[in-house]
Amino acid sequence: MRSHDTHASSPAEFLWHGDDYSCAYDALITVLYDTWTNNTDHWTKVFNSITQEHLKPLASGFKKYLMGVDDMSLEDIRDILRKRLHAKHPTEFPMGTAGTSAAGLATGIFYTRKTLAFASVKCTQCDYEDNPVDGSLGLVLYEMSNKSESTGLWLKNLEHHTSEKCQDCSKPLQKSISYNSPPSLLIFEINSNNITLRKTIGFKGDDGMKVL
Numbered sequence: 684m685r686s687h688d689t690h691a692s693s694p695a696e697f698l699w700h701g702d703d704y705s706c707a708y709d710a711l712i713t714v715l716y717d718t719w720t721n722n723t724d725h726w727t728k729v730f731n732s733i734t735q736e737h738l739k740p741l742a743s744g745f746k747k748y749l750m751g752v753d754d755m756s757l758e759d760i761r762d763i764l765r766k767r768l769h770a771k772h773p774t775e776f777p778m779g780t781a782g783t784s785a786a787g788l789a790t791g792i793f794y795t796r797k798t799l800a801f802a803s804v805k806c807t808q809c810d811y812e813d814n815p816v817d818g819s820l821g822l823v824l825y826e827m828s829n830k831s832e833s834t835g836l837w838l839k840n841l842e843h844h845t846s847e848k849c850q851d852c853s854k855p856l857q858k859s860i861s862y863n864s865p866p867s868l869l870i871f872e873i874n875s876n877n878i879t880l881r882k883t884i885g886f887k888g889d890d891g892m893k894v895l
């Protein structure tokens with residue numbers, strides 16, 4: 684989770700739902716709230732632009748909590764989000780003691796129908812290059828088996844598997860995935876300890892380098 688350099692405040696804390704496993708929700712909402720409070724106007728816009736479905740109500744919940752409207756608590760926000768996700772996808776987001784992974788939860792909340800990325804198709808052998816196609820890529824990235832040393836290299840080496848062959852030399856083609864424009868937010872699911880996490884990520888665009 685990317686956030687601007689955090690000022691020295693401790694993250695909001697949660698009352699643990701002992702009878703209803705909610706730790707994935709607590710963890711994610713804590714991080715999102717912490718990020719959101721760094722720049723409430725900016726992050727409200729970002730949340731609304733990604734998806735209206737879960738992130739817009741989340742941002743307005745955060746605002747109510749911050750302003751003390753309706754005695755809204757972070758637990759209320761969590762429970763509302765959880766009920767909404769459960770109503771839509773009962774198997775992926777169960778109530779009760781069945782666990783939900785934080786990454787699965789993030790994927791559900793940040794799911795967007797927008798095409799965010801494109802795949803450039805190149806031959807691994809000759810100079811053949813095909814027109815770019817839409818790439819399926821969301822804002823939540825899972826660590827793959829081919830481990831990267833850093834989040835920067837990870838983003839640089841995103842690929843889709845393809846069994847297509849070059850029309851000129853019949854060698855395998857390579858589909859590299861890039862974001863169309865620098866995403867306003869990225870979530871990485873990390874499973875290994877030997878990856879370097881950077882708080883800033885540079886994107887090379889037509890108008891130069893943009894640093895997130």
Ligand SMILES: [Zn+2]
Nearest residue numbers: 806809849852
């Ligand atoms: Zn070729």
